Amino acid sequence: MPKETWVTGRGVRERRGFTLIELLVVVSVIGLLVGILMPSLLHARLLARRTACQGNLWALGRAALVYQMKWAGDVPVCWQNVDLQRPRPWKSWRTNLLAYTPRYNAFNCPGAADSGSLGAVFHSADEVRSQELMGTVNAGSYGVMYQYALPGYRVVNCAGLIARGHPMWSCAFSALPGASWTDPAASVYAADAAITREPVTYPTRGYKHYGTSVIMPPSAEEYFDSEVTRRFADRHCGTNCLFVDGHVTSYETAELDGMTAGAPDCVWDTQ
């Protein structure tokens, strides 16, 4: 170790470098500090993503309100009709909101990783409008509540025509507020969504990067049993939810998954 001598008023002293034990103590302290600070730094990053995600949903909520004004209170609730045999395929809820959204990126949650392919995040407005199955059903970060696309609800296509029957493939468009949404301020319209590709139970953390355009309510029979289900995603310490009236709230994903249809605190149930 380097040594030097120096003179003080009291005499000559010898100055040594750090001993091995001193170095180990310093390294241990630094390691301890990193161990203490890292979780809070990671948590802060998650919270920043949560806030940015809330901004996205707020923008989509603005778009949905403008859309409601144009279409007599209807908002898009399902995905695109991919039956290209039809003369004029209907648009997905995202394509319809895109016209009133400041940027296509509002459909991407900042907590979603980009795998570089469809099914992760959108890379352009054209991808949002894509008529490809994977470009409409299993892409992006947010899904609308499938609960609102029940056969009994009125559904309206982009020409303002009322259609009846199950909207999944035939119409996939709008529902009638008031009839389906008895309490817009307590009804989730869209939220962080993820597709699961095998039977799973909560948590869905392993699936947080895959997108889907709709969310199946936990009350659906196939929610826990199906090989492919569409669920609330957990990208930033929980799920952000956009309500029909335009406000955004964060929930723990487990809290949403654990809600019971018909219970007073159930925010996705409209019955």
Ligand SMILES: [Zn+2]
């Ligand atoms: Zn998010």
